Each structure stands twice: as C-alpha cells, then as structure tokens.
Amino acid sequence: MVGQAMIQTGLQLPLPLLISLIGAMATPFIGILSERTGMKLKEAWFVLVSAASLGGVYQLYNMVKAAPDGVLLLYSWGQAPPLSGCLEIDMLGVYMSFSIAFLGLLVSIYSISYMEHETRVAEFYTLVTFMIAGMFGIAFAGDLFTLFVFWELMGLSSYVLVSFLKQNWGPIEAGFKYLLMSATAGAFLLLSMALLYGLTGTLNFGMLANSIRGNPLTPWTVLLFSTLIVGFGVKSAIVPMHTWLPDAHPEAPSPISALLSGVVIETGLYGLTRLLFVVFEPSVFKLPIAALAVLTMTVGNLLALLQGDLKRMLAYSSIAQIGYMLVGLSAGTVYGAQGLFLHVFNHSMMKGLAFLAAGSLIHIGNTRNIEDLKGIGRAMPLTTMGLFVSFMGLGGVPATSGFISKFMLFSSAIEVGMTWLTVIGVLNSALSMAYYLRVIKTLISDPIDSMKGLKEAPKLMVAVTVVMTLVVILFGVWPEPAVSFAESAAEALVNGFNAYIGAIIG
Template identity: 45%
Template structure:
C-alpha cells in the first residue's frame, strides 16, 4: 500500500501535464471552458488522495518510500506533519481552483494557468513529502518556478512584472543560500537523507560551522516564509498576483518556508546542544511587529492583507520557537508547536478567504483601493458576511478558529516560561485588531459610493469556496478538538523524531 503516498504527487503533476494537452483537444471541440472544471476535479482528486492517506499515516507513524535504491537515493517520507501540511495545501488548492473558474474567466492563457496552479499544489506536496534534502530542494524550485510565473501571470501590466521580478530575485537568492547550506550539511555528514542526517548529528557538539548552517537554512527558508527583514518581496508579489494566486501564496506557499525551518532544524540540530529557539523567537517578534506597523496605514486592500500575512507568520514562528528552545519541557513544546501548526491551517483558511473575498470585490468593482471600495459589502451581502467572519477570525475573536490557535501559541509560550514572548505576541495580536476593524468598517459599514449601484453579488463559483471556508472557520472555532488533536499529533511527530 506504499503507493498511496504517490497519489498526492502524481495526481497534480500528471494533471499539470495533461491540462495543456487536453485543452488543445477541447479547443478543437469548442468546449474550452471544460478545462477549468477538469482542473477542479483534479484538485479534488488530490484532496481525496491526501485524506485517503490519513489512515496509513496515523497507524504506521512514518512511511518511507524510496524512489531509487536505498539508502542514498531520493526518497519520500511521510509522517503526521507532512500529512497535515499537505492537507492544508490541498484544501486551499482545491477551493482556489473552483474560485478561478469564475475569477479568471476573462483572462487568456488559462491552460498555462491551471497547469501552473496544479504544479504549484504538486510541488508543495512534494516539498513536505520529501525524505531527503535534495528532493526537497528540487521540489522547492519546482514550486517556486510555478509561483513566480503565476505572480506575473497578467504580464500585460507593469505591476505583476515588477513584483514578479523582485520576488524572483529575492527568492532565488534564498534558494541559492539554501543550496549552499545543504552543501555544507552534506560536507559535514556525507548524506542528505533525513533519517541518516538525524543519526549523524544526534550527538554533535556545538561548533561554529553548525551555527553557520543553521543561519543559512533559516535565511534560505526564511525568504519564502518572509521573515523580517527578508519579507520585502511579499507585499509586492501577493497583491500583484491574481487574487486566487494571492490566496495560494499567502495562504499556503509561504507556509512551506515555515515547514522547512521547523522540519530541518528540529531534524538535524538537537535542541539540547544548539539553543536556536530564542533566535527564532526574536525574529518572530520582529516579523509580527514590523508587519503590524506596515499594515496599519495601507490603502490597498490586498497589500494590507499581505502585510497581515507577515504578522501571522510571526505568530506561527512564535509558537514554533517554543518547541525549539532548550528546557521548556515537553508539554510546552508540544502545545507551542501544535499551536503554530494549527495556526498554519487556520491562517490558510482565514487569509485564503480574505484574499478570495478581496478578489470578489475586485472582480466586481475593478479596484483595490480601500477608499474606492467603501461600502461595497452592502451590495454583496454573502461575500461581505464571509469577509466579516474572516476579519473577526483573524483578529482572534473567540468562537472562531483564529482564536484557538493564537491561544495555543500564547499558552505554549506561557507554559514554557517564555513570558516576554507571550506578552509581545499578545500585544501584537491586540494591535492588529485595529486594522481589521478598519477593514470591516470600510468594506461593510461605510456608506456605499454612488458608482456602486450596478454592483451585484459575485457569481456562484466564487461564492462556493467562500462559504466552505466560512464553514471551516466556524467549525474549527467551535469544535476545535479534532483539529487540535491532529496538530498535536503532527507536533509530536516532528518533536520526537
């Protein structure tokens, strides 16, 4: 039954190859639009294959699958954390594909769009399923290439091009740094396989070269995860992309960086010897603070949301850093990391939804400026309601999902006696409410402008993902036990490697 773990990779990748070919045939038949639905079906198949994997992963713990002969060949390795991450990716990936059916209908070159979108989902799945560093790197580049292209998909205007180029340069720098760190790690241990790396570094001594490797890994993954001061590409790239892609980028793609840092650091560098948790915590706090300050005065709805993604990356790292500290205790580490992981899921839902809502507004009105969007929520009640729930959830209102994970993060920090970290996270969280309320006020409560009379509710393929995401927000917010349980299992999988 090992082949099961190939399905989440094969389905999107083969789909990505098949879509352009299929669309040639479909174009001949005059039903080109069928391609969009086929892409959605493929994305759905991806979710099914991921969910299908749960039984195996939860019973066997870790599945290792060698693509070439062991022990050196490229391999896949799936544990609870990988599964959890791929679930996050597939969930949003599927909804974004549905959303694109209506959102992208006026664009051209959609066969490339869907191929890239599926390749992006597959690439992310491969990143988290990789069992050795080099497979991870190749998957990383695959995912990155898709995302660069998707950011500058609407290349007829200047903005996506500029943003895409900046994104590419920064990200390529990150990848190169990552590769450099991988090469050093290889030189140190002679292997790149996760298990072997773990064994090799289990009883290591603290020495400067290890610190340099840690630093370069954090930088390499950190560019993707947009840790301050490596975040500068994000507020350009995320708003410039089509909103569906913004949702993917902010919702899930940046989380691959988080996954990388969490996985590789905890895997290769024993916390008991090298205490790097504090550094991550420092960067976490820096990230959320800078993000908050920058988000406060934004005039562009998507740029504001992009900065808020940076803030949330800060929260996630705050949770994860508790697990990377020496001597915080097992319980605190589990809660902190589980909180961070749950926030990955929650943030993918909330931010994905906010971007999709913003996209719906933009789709109807054609502007991203908050002044011009004033009061649009009254014309689009369903979208506005979803947007409202998303804002409340991300602001951390109890009863919605954002509260649960933020609470776990702060609770983990408190339990690990990192009171400063907990306090700073709490303050930042409170501060961020300011601009979410501003968003709610502008979009929903302000009087609509005259130009908005012709605005109607968004079409169904846009509304369906929004409603599904709202239900997820409420579901996790009210009955969080299953989600917390899975996040805790994932945290244990990575902590007790």
C-alpha cells in the same frame, strides 16, 4: 538491472503527488481539446485533479495511520535510502498536504469563475497544479535534496503565476523582485545543503538527525543555522527578508494570492521547522527564532496599519501571522508545534478566505483602494460577511478558529518561560484589530456614487467564500478534530523522531 528493479518495485509515488504531477502535465492537452470541442473540459479537469489530490491525501492518511510506526518510506528504483533520494511521509507530511489540498480544491473552484475572461487559462491551471505538486513534494520529502527539487518546482511556478497578468507593469515588477530574492535564497539553501553534507556526509533527514543533534555548536554549525534561516526565511517572509511579499501577493491574481499567502509561505515555514528539528536541539534555536518572531509580527502589523490598498494590507497581515507561527517554533515543545501547525491550517483557511473575498470585491468594484471601495459591502453582503469572519479569525476573536490556534501558540510560549514573548504577541494581536475593523467599517458605511447599483459576485465565487466562512466558524466552535490532527502531526515531528530515523536505518 535497474529496469528490472523498477518493474518489480514499480514507480512508487504517493497518490496526491502522482495525481497532481500527471494532472499538471496533461492539462495543456486537455486545454487544446477543450478549445477544439468548445466544452469546459479544462475547468472540469482542473477541479477533478484538485479533488482527486484531496482524496489521495485521505488514502495516505489511512496508510500512515496503519503503518506500524507511523512512517511511510517510499523510494523508486535504484538504491535504497540513505543512498538514494526518498519520500518519507509521517503524520506531519499528511497534515501539511491536507492543508495544501483543501485550500487547493477551494481555490481551483474559485479560479474557474475568476479567470473566466482571461486568456491563457490552460497555462494558468497547469502552473497552479505544478505549484501544488511542488508543495506536496516538500511536505513528503525524506531528504534535503528531494525537498530542494520540489522547492524549485514550487518556486518556479509561483514566479510565473505572480507575473501572470503580464500586460500590466505591476505583476512584472513584483514577479521580478520575487524571483531575485527567492533565487538568492535558493543559492543559500544549496550552500546549507553543501555544509550539511560536509559536516555529516549525508542529506537524508533520518541520518542527519543522528549526527549533529546534541553536539556542541561550532562555527560551521552556526554558519549552517544562518544559511538555513536565510534559505527558508525568504520564502516564508520572515522579517528582514520579507520585502518581496507585499509586492508579489497583491499583484498576483486573487486565487494565487490566496494560495501564496495561505500555503506557500507556510510550506517554507514547514521546511524550516522540519530542518531545525532534525538538525538542532530546540534549546539552540529558541532565542534567535523568538527574536525573529517579535520582529516579524511587529513590523508586519505596523506596516499593515499604513496601507490603503486592501490586498497589500492582507499581505502585511500574512507577515504578522508568520510571526505568530514562529512563536510556536521557538517554544520547541510538542504543544508549541501543535499550535504552529494548527495555525498553519487555520491561517490557510482564514487568509485564503480573506484574499478570495477581497478578490471578489475587487473583481466587482474594480479598484484595490480601500477608500474607493467604500460602501460596497451593502451590495455584496455574503462576500463582506466572509471577509468580516476571516478578519475576526485573523485577529483572534473567540468562536473563530484563529482564536484556538493563537491561544495555543501564546500559551506554549508561557509554558517554556518566555512570558515576554506572549505579552508582545497579545499586544500585536490587539493592534492588528485596528486595521481589520477600519476596513470593515469602510466597507459597510454609506456607499459612494461609484459603488452604487453593484451586484453580488458570481455564484461560484460566493459559494466558495461561504464554505470557507463556515469552515472558519466550525473549527472555532468545534475545534476538536483539527486540534487532535495537529497534535498527532506535532507528535510525529517532536516525539516520533526515533520512528522517523528508524525507517531509514532499519
């Protein structure tokens, strides 16, 4: 019976997820094959899988656009939703998966050159592909349990990737801290699932949205709210739960730092946003999220000022950027969500670029200390230029893409009458320029002895950073495509609700 249904309907998986899952599973075999033949098969396979996932996202975009109410409902054999797990893809899911796949492709090209002299490269590629597959799954999930499974897939691969260079003590310590905190958060997420099930009898997003939303708060829903904040907040590094991030992100290999800071923490934020919009009215979570936003950006920026380690400074800056994104969530309007998701994409480009460029500098200069890298910028002009542009973007200077999304985020807070939040945000933004400019000044001043006679990074790494620099500038001067894409994503989240529910209930 089940087998028959399976043959009839087929095992339906959205293309990006299918490609990255199968690709990841095949990578170890390709690794063995490339060792036998001595060709660079596994590198080619890795880039091919990432590129094909991006192509799959494009196909999915067309499918969602053509769908009558903008929602695709996919489930495999067995029961139909709401009784079974399902994948429900709307424009927001496509948007998130586009950010993930785009950064994933760039990082995969970069890591070929970066990981050249490491051992266990095939395992590295497998884990990266699984991590990307996990993030796709989170973006597409149509019920909380599917989300949880992919959440753990992403989490497990990222713990191992953080501590990948296990011959040093740093990555091991950082990885263990990361695992402890994230696994605890996973338990909280499971508890919130149990609470949601107890309150509503279902875990399907469409059914959930139909039950709790709009009802008055009870002690159980308050408990649910706090477990959701803890469960998603640790992965997305909201401030009281951020302490793993400044350890884990610098200690990971640079391509992984770029992925972790660029998309993994944003995927956590996506989960939080989706769940909060599904379960609660925006008026319920407005003030708590605003308070968390203020705390997150202030602490992130202040601690970033104190850092002497380039990657650690970038990690704290990621925390601050999460704070800016929370401003958009706390506004709770379409405009706020649009700013949030635009900033997710822009931040993935800018922070990815910053970590990759910093990775090249560290790769060549062989130290992470900013003072010890003094003057390296003269030997590596293209990479330093990339770092400079990404810093301008992160600080929100006009003509970079960071300006557009920050402008949207902060003006969305004014729109809903939280001017104080905007003021704090803009002040924080100004403060952040202090540490960005300090780094640039150190990098381009007179070189110290150990930084003389160095060459530019390998061509492939430079090419990736140059492409990302161009993207950051392009979406700064011509933001129209990104803005309208983010707008349709935000529309799907906030206003496309009935379609989202209707796809389940029918």
